[in-house]
Amino acid sequence: MPYLLLFPALAVMSLVLLVPLGYCFYLSLFRYSLGTGLRDFVGLSNYISLLGDQRFMASVFRTLLFVSVTLTLEIAVGFGLAVMMHSLVRGRGMLRAVVMIPWAVPTVIAAMIWGWMFNDRLGLANRLLGMAGLIPAPLVWLADPALTWTVIVMAEVWKTAPFAALIILAGLQMIPIELYQAAEVDGAGAFQKFRLITLPLLWPTILLALLFRTIDALRVFDLIMVMTGGGPAGSTEVLSLYNYKTLFSHLDFGYGSALSMALFLLVMSFSLLYVRLMARRAV
Amino acid sequence: MKRTGKLAPYIFAVLLLSLIALPFIWQVLTSLMSPGEIASGRSWPKTIYFKNYLEVFSGRYSFLRYIANSFIISGTTALLSIAIGCLAAYALARMRLRHKNIFLLAILSAAMLPQIAAISPLFLLLRRAGLLNTYWGLIIPYTGFNLPLAVWMLYNFFRQLPPEMEEAAALDGAGFMETIRYVLLPLAAPGVFTAAILVFIFCWNEFLLALTLNTRESMRTVTVGIAMFPGLHEVPWGAIFAAATVITLPLVILVLVLQKRIVSGLMAGAIKS
Numbered sequence: 001m002p003y004l005l006l007f008p009a010l011a012v013m014s015l016v017l018l019v020p021l022g023y024c025f026y027l028s029l030f031r032y033s034l035g036t037g038l039r040d041f042v043g044l045s046n047y048i049s050l051l052g053d054q055r056f057m058a059s060v061f062r063t064l065l066f067v068s069v070t071l072t073l074e075i076a077v078g079f080g081l082a083v084m085m086h087s088l089v090r091g092r093g094m095l096r097a098v099v100m101i102p103w104a105v106p107t108v109i110a111a112m113i114w115g116w117m118f119n120d121r122l123g124l125a126n127r128l129l130g131m132a133g134l135i136p137a138p139l140v141w142l143a144d145p146a147l148t149w150t151v152i153v154m155a156e157v158w159k160t161a162p163f164a165a166l167i168i169l170a171g172l173q174m175i176p177i178e179l180y181q182a183a184e185v186d187g188a189g190a191f192q193k194f195r196l197i198t199l200p201l202l203w204p205t206i207l208l209a210l211l212f213r214t215i216d217a218l219r220v221f222d223l224i225m226v227m228t229g230g231g232p233a234g235s236t237e238v239l240s241l242y243n244y245k246t247l248f249s250h251l252d253f254g255y256g257s258a259l260s261m262a263l264f265l266l267v268m269s270f271s272l273l274y275v276r277l278m279a280r281r282a283v
Numbered sequence: 284m285k286r287t288g289k290l291a292p293y294i295f296a297v298l299l300l301s302l303i304a305l306p307f308i309w310q311v312l313t314s315l316m317s318p319g320e321i322a323s324g325r326s327w328p329k330t331i332y333f334k335n336y337l338e339v340f341s342g343r344y345s346f347l348r349y350i351a352n353s354f355i356i357s358g359t360t361a362l363l364s365i366a367i368g369c370l371a372a373y374a375l376a377r378m379r380l381r382h383k384n385i386f387l388l389a390i391l392s393a394a395m396l397p398q399i400a401a402i403s404p405l406f407l408l409l410r411r412a413g414l415l416n417t418y419w420g421l422i423i424p425y426t427g428f429n430l431p432l433a434v435w436m437l438y439n440f441f442r443q444l445p446p447e448m449e450e451a452a453a454l455d456g457a458g459f460m461e462t463i464r465y466v467l468l469p470l471a472a473p474g475v476f477t478a479a480i481l482v483f484i485f486c487w488n489e490f491l492l493a494l495t496l497n498t499r500e501s502m503r504t505v506t507v508g509i510a511m512f513p514g515l516h517e518v519p520w521g522a523i524f525a526a527a528t529v530i531t532l533p534l535v536i537l538v539l540v541l542q543k544r545i546v547s548g549l550m551a552g553a554i555k556s
Contacts, residue, residue: 001459002374006386009371009430016405016427017396023404084299087292097542098300101307104538106488108506109527113306116313116520122324124309162303166546219397222490226510240399240491247403248495257403264400271395 021264027257034251046258055234056259059242060266066238067217070156071210077157078164079206085165086172096169099162107159111226114155118142145235148228152236156223160216164209171205172198211274218267239263307535314524321520335525346526348501349508353530356418356504357486360425361479364433367426369475372437373463377446387438394431398491406495416499424492429482436481436548440474441467477548480541484534505530 028046032039050056085095102110117124118141126138141147179197188196221240224230230237230245237245243263247256309326316325317332339346375383405424406415414420444467452466468475493504503511509530512523538545 002378002380005370005374005378008367009434012367012423012427013390013393013430016424017393017401020401020404020408021396023408024400027403027407081299084292084296088296091293091296093543095296095300096546097539098304100538100542100545101304101535104484104534105307105531106490106506106534108488108490108510109310109531110306112509112523112527113310116524117306117309122321122520124326127324127326158303158306163549167550170546170550215395219399221399222506225490240397243399244491244495247406253403253407260400260403263397267395267397267400271392274395 024257024260024264027253028255028261030254032252032254032257034253039254042254046255047261049255050258050262055237055242056239056262059237059239060262062236063218063220063238063240063266066153066156066220067214070153070160070217071213073153073157074161074164074213075206075210077161078168078209081162081165082168082172085169096166099165101162102159103163105159107222108226110155110159111223114151114158115142115227118151142228143232145232148232148236152224152227155227156217156220159223160213164213167205167209168202171202175201208274208277211270211277214270215267215274218263218270239266307531310524310531311528313520314528316521318519318521332521335521336529338519338522339526339529344512344522344526345501346505346508346529349503349505350530352418352497352502353487353505356421356425357483359418359422360429360486361483363422363426364429364482365437365475365479368430368433368437368478369463369468371430371434372441373467375434375438376441377449390431390434394435396428398428402492402495405492409496416497416502418502420496421493421504424496425486425489428492429485432485433478433482436478437471437475440471440478444470473544474548477541477544480537481545481548484537487530487534 029041029043030039031042031046081099085092085099088095105113116122118126120126120138120140120142123141125141126135129135130138139147141151175198179201180193183193183197219240220238221244224236224238224241225244228236230241239259240263243256243259246252246259250256312327313321314335315331315333316328317334320328320332338344374380375386380386401424409415409420409424414423448466448470449462452462457465487504488506489504490506490510493507494510497503497507509523509526512519512526
């Protein structure tokens with residue numbers, strides 16, 4: 001009986017997730033162009049090509065850099081927001097609701113808003129920076145790799161840090177206030193309370209949020225695709241973008257599937273870590 | 284001195300909040316400016332210009348069509364995922380099941396599968412089935428990708444409900460389906476509703492699959508429709524952000540109203556074990 005109830009869910013999940021994954025590996029063993037329809041079995045040679053592919057290596061490097069920079073900022077900003085919200089006596093509910101707005105905005109639209117704010121001729125950013133006298137002339141943000149990355153990272157942190165803040169806030173609220181009172185009796189200062197109570201008790205929450213977000217950030221696609229399409233001159237081409245272009249611009253389904261498997265392995269190695277941590281906590 | 288000490292966090296909070304809301308506010312402001320005002324570099328509209336909204340829904344852009352597409356696809360996916368998810372979650376939460384942990388781990392791992400790892404095969408499979416550029420061609424993959432989260436959340440909701448009511452119903456001779464329908468679902472309704480809303484939001488915001496699987500203009504969803512909006516020559520910023528506001532506002536309202544439930548639902552998926 002329980003298996004009967006599980007069957008529909010397992011069937012759909014196998015059909016949409018498991019079968020395609022196996023099929024993807026199978027496809028990666030071919031040289032297969034969707035344009036010409038030619039298909040030759042080439043074994044593992046697509047994977048060997050990956051290792052010598054500069055564009056692939058660069059895109060993996062960019063992906064990992066994006067993940068580490070945005071996550072660091074996200075946790076820092078999220079932590080600051082959470083501590084601030086925690087310290088407020090009134091209005092916490094309203095604050096929580098407003099903070100959820102970036103989360104609800106579709107990433108595609110977030111990409112367009114931020115692209116528009118940093119538009120070189122009409123954007124709000126150049127106007128504000130110009131008024132403050134910080135830049136002599138309007139910056140052409142999306143034509144320079146470093147500036148483009150700055151905008152991308154800001155947009156990503158804007159979109160995701162508020163939710164990180166809510167997770168951390170929930171963690172903060174679970175810490176019993178008696179611990180702080182006891183520490184005060186023992187003469188602990190603010191920094192000591194933070195280091196000896198807040199941080200250790202919050203650490204599991206932060207770690208899980210971090211891993212969960214890592215998996216998400218590794219798959220980044222919508223934001224960069226819509227804002228820059230990988231430009232200027234390929235400088236923001238992350239792995240998922242390279243993968244997408246190989247599949248649907250070059251119609252190279254063999255090599256494209258090998259790229260998908262590479263991204264899959266990257267995500268899975270982080271997921272395994274996550275699942276192991278979850279399992280350890282559950283026991 | 285003491286007063287400023289108490290007020291300072293609030294002033295800081297208001298400043299931060301405005302900063303967080305600023306991009307969204309500027310989007311709405313831009314949507315209310317005429318092309319001339321936008322080109323002159325104004326930051327807010329002198330007179331409210333509503334024509335952008337009319338233009339988005341007039342014949343020139345098929346935005347109503349995109350909204351209808353997204354609504355049908357996201358709505359059907361939410362219903363399907365919840366129906367299928369409830370059955371599985373019930374089995375996991377209430378029934379004697381060998382290897383239960385293996386099932387749970389499998390579902391968790393499935394939630395982490397990157398869409399792009401399935402996209403080349405999905406494209407080929409759906410093409411062979413003749414489902415590219417159809418509603419089902421997106422509903423089926425969306426259901427697959429959202430089921431892990433739905434099952435996981437529903438499992439957590441069901442587990443928190445007291446089993447006594449169902450036991451009483453069983454004693455009264457209620458069948459299995461009756462117990463689920465008349466006892467469990469009404470009790471779990473808030474949780475089930477939250478899960479449905481979340482699946483709906485995820486589908487509404489999805490981009491990659493919609494971009495690759497439904498390429499025909501008439502079958503586009505809102506996210507793809509808006510991403511393809513910028514024309515070749517002059518970018519109609521006012522119209523773009525009018526459309527963006529129309530497709531974002533319902534989500535923002537949902538989130539403002541259901542904020543507490545959505546957060547706890549999401550956290551059941553992310554944190555609770």
